[in-house]
Amino acid sequence: MSRPLSPHLTWYKPQITSTLSILHRFTGIVLALGAVALSWWVAAVAIGGETYAGTAWLYTSIAGQIVLFGWTLALAFHLSNGIRHLFWDAGIGFDMPTVNRSGIAVLVMTALLTLAVWLIVLLA
Amino acid sequence: MNDKGKNRQDDAPAKASEKTSAVDASSAQKSADDSAVDSHNEAREKQPANDHQDDDAGEDGNEVIKVERTPTSPALLSQLRHSNHYHQARGLGAGRAGAATFRVQRLTAMALIPLAIWFAVSVVRMSTASQAAAAAWLAWPVNAVIMALFIVIALRHAVIGLQIILEDYVHHEGLRAVCVLVVKAIGLLLGVGAVAALIHLAL
Amino acid sequence: MAELRLPKNSRVQEGKHWKHEGDSDNLKTFRIYRYDPARDALPRMDTYSLDLDDCGPMVLDAILKIIDEIDPSIALRRSCREGVCGSCAMNINGTNQLACLCHIDDLGEGPVRLSPLPHLDVIKDLVGDLRRLYAQYESIEPWLKNDQAEPERERLQLPEDRDKVDEDSKCILCFCCATSCPSYWWTGDKFLGPAILLQAHRWLVDSRDDRTGERLDALDDTFKLYRCHTIMNCTSACPKGLNPSKAIADTKRMLARRR
Numbered sequence: 141m142s143r144p145l146s147p148h149l150t151w152y153k154p155q156i157t158s159t160l161s162i163l164h165r166f167t168g169i170v171l172a173l174g175a176v177a178l179s180w181w182v183a184a185v186a187i188g189g190e191t192y193a194g195t196a197w198l199y200t201s202i203a204g205q206i207v208l209f210g211w212t213l214a215l216a217f218h219l220s221n222g223i224r225h226l227f228w229d230a231g232i233g234f235d236m237p238t239v240n241r242s243g244i245a246v247l248v249m250t251a252l253l254t255l256a257v258w259l260i261v262l263l264a
Numbered sequence: 265m266n267d268k269g270k271n272r273q274d275d276a277p278a279k280a281s282e283k284t285s286a287v288d289a290s291s292a293q294k295s296a297d298d299s300a301v302d303s304h305n306e307a308r309e310k311q312p313a314n315d316h317q318d319d320d321a322g323e324d325g326n327e328v329i330k331v332e333r334t335p336t337s338p339a340l341l342s343q344l345r346h347s348n349h350y351h352q353a354r355g356l357g358a359g360r361a362g363a364a365t366f367r368v369q370r371l372t373a374m375a376l377i378p379l380a381i382w383f384a385v386s387v388v389r390m391s392t393a394s395q396a397a398a399a400a401w402l403a404w405p406v407n408a409v410i411m412a413l414f415i416v417i418a419l420r421h422a423v424i425g426l427q428i429i430l431e432d433y434v435h436h437e438g439l440r441a442v443c444v445l446v447v448k449a450i451g452l453l454l455g456v457g458a459v460a461a462l463i464h465l466a467l
Numbered sequence: 468m469a470e471l472r473l474p475k476n477s478r479v480q481e482g483k484h485w486k487h488e489g490d491s492d493n494l495k496t497f498r499i500y501r502y503d504p505a506r507d508a509l510p511r512m513d514t515y516s517l518d519l520d521d522c523g524p525m526v527l528d529a530i531l532k533i534i535d536e537i538d539p540s541i542a543l544r545r546s547c548r549e550g551v552c553g554s555c556a557m558n559i560n561g562t563n564q565l566a567c568l569c570h571i572d573d574l575g576e577g578p579v580r581l582s583p584l585p586h587l588d589v590i591k592d593l594v595g596d597l598r599r600l601y602a603q604y605e606s607i608e609p610w611l612k613n614d615q616a617e618p619e620r621e622r623l624q625l626p627e628d629r630d631k632v633d634e635d636s637k638c639i640l641c642f643c644c645a646t647s648c649p650s651y652w653w654t655g656d657k658f659l660g661p662a663i664l665l666q667a668h669r670w671l672v673d674s675r676d677d678r679t680g681e682r683l684d685a686l687d688d689t690f691k692l693y694r695c696h697t698i699m700n701c702t703s704a705c706p707k708g709l710n711p712s713k714a715i716a717d718t719k720r721m722l723a724r725r726r
Contacts, residue, residue, distance in 0.1 A: 345598065346598055346601070346602060349598045349599045349601075349602035349603075350602040350605055350606065352599070352602070352656065353599065353602040353603040353605070353606040353659075354606045355657060355690075355691075357685070357688075358684060358685050358686060358687050358688035358691060359687075359688045359689050359690075360684070360687045360688070361687075361688075361689055362686075362687050362688050362689045362691075362692055362693040362722070363687050363719070363722040363723060363725075363726065364726070365689065365693070366693055366719060366722070366723065367723055367726060428693075428696075431654075431689060431690070431694075432469065432650065432653055432654060432694065433468060433469045433653060434468060434469075435468060435469060435654075436468075
């Protein structure tokens with residue numbers, strides 16, 4: 141006979157704290173995949189010829205640009221929330237009102253950073 | 265009335281261990297036939313049964329004596345389970361690697377703040393460049409060095425992050441070890457490959 | 468793999484609806500998690516209605532009224548009814564709280580959903596199995612270890628040193644925090660969780676304790692301590708307003724400082 145397990149993930153009210161935390165994890169995975177793409181791009185530049193042409197075609201296609209946009213978004217979030225984490229590791233900003241405010245600040249900074257990067261790219 | 269009595273027993277404020285056994289006593293009676301006894305418990309349980317056997321043999325001589333397994337008292341079972349939990353909580357002791365990993369992860373994170381900003385601005389722009397332009401850009405020593413630092417540090421950070429995620433969700437020890445090794449191997453391969461490519465371009 | 472879904476024997480069924488007798492325009496619905504190991508194969512949600520005009524203000528008052536007047540078979544832990552003992556911790560409308568400190572009015576419109584603290588083996592109804600948590604508490608050796616000769620009277624402490632343990636020692640071990648932590652849900656067999664780590668910190672910062680280094684040694688583990696990813700659900704759940712996340716971050720900093 142085994143006892144039932146009390147309801148957890150699906151019954152727990154979504155918290156701004158845990159939602160941003162799982163987003164940090166998710167964007168981390170996206171960025172790790174991005175690191176693969178980046179390493180490949182560098183290698184492709186070194187190899188040149190057909191390999192680079194194929195890679196460039198893939199990266200500049202509409203799907204590639206959408207992925208690239210998603211990737212900068214992930215980078216902006218992971219960077220902003222990462223800075224928030226570094227503050228926590230230094231022992232700063234642990235009271236709940238500050239936690240909620242810094243959470244919102246992270247979302248705002250993510251949007252601004254992403255916009256800034258793409259403005260620079262499009263204007264240049 | 266009966267149920268209320270039980271509630272009161274459950275609620276009695278008591279020390280940690282007493283509290284658990286009080287709660288368990290009310291349910292253990294109902295589940296006396298609880299077959300999900302851990303092997304650890306079973307080994308301990310057999311002991312009182314063997315003692316009986318010795319006593320009986322002394323009185324009755326040669327007769328084959330069948331001894332029924334004495335049911336373990338709910339209170340003792342509860343106590344044994346607690347010692348099991350305690351044993352599990354201590355586990356094999358501390359691995360002493362946590363702080364070191366933590367430190368590397370934070371140091372790489374700090375290094376990545378300026379590198380990531382540089383990267384986001386310059387490389388997203390380069391993704392549309394021609395091969396010649398990209399090669400020239402990467403061949404410039406400053407760009408090459410920063411790019412190499414960024415890739416190596418980012419991969420180090422990513423491998424630790426992925427390892428932590430695997431440790432969270434993959435509970436089978438063997439599978440987890442394999443996954444972590446694969447992630448580390450891919451990280452190493454990508455890092456070496458990218459740095460080799462950069463050196464090739466710079467020379 | 469970590470089981471993100473509930474196992475088959477834990478999926479909650481629709482249970483009995485108890486109709487309210489008599490008139491009232493201040494009826495409140497309570498949905499309570501029910502499981503009796505002697506009778507039920509699966510847990511279920513029973514629904515009760517109460518006249519709030521004739522009931523105390525707290526969720527605990529409501530549960531006790533249901534037990535007294537409607538269904539005496541509901542099991543729960545409770546004792547002090549004023550947030551001191553930590554017995555009546557449960558999941559109320561999705562967050563972990565003490566039923567005795569939770570105003571029914573603060574829960575807003577709609578039914579009130581009560582279930583045991585998350586991700587525990589259910590003993591009966593709202594009573595979850597806390598043995599692992601108590602064992603983990605025992606494993607951090609929560610007692611004073613002092614190498615000096617025993618004093619004739621108590622061991623004295625500077626007021627400012629006493630202040631350092633002040634907050635941590637207000638913990639009542641209700642485990643609202645530990646059972647709100649996703650990391651503890653997935654790796655609770657090895658991760659000590661916020662409640663126990665807060666207590667571990669309490670002994671690390673006690674000026675009278677001489678085994679700080681040993682205690683840190685015992686915590687320097689990928690699983691025991693570093694499964695904390697500063698998710699912060701613990702701090703947001705603590706009914707006493709304590710800050711387990713902060714205590715854990717401080718512990719990690721102590722470990723980093725020795726290198």
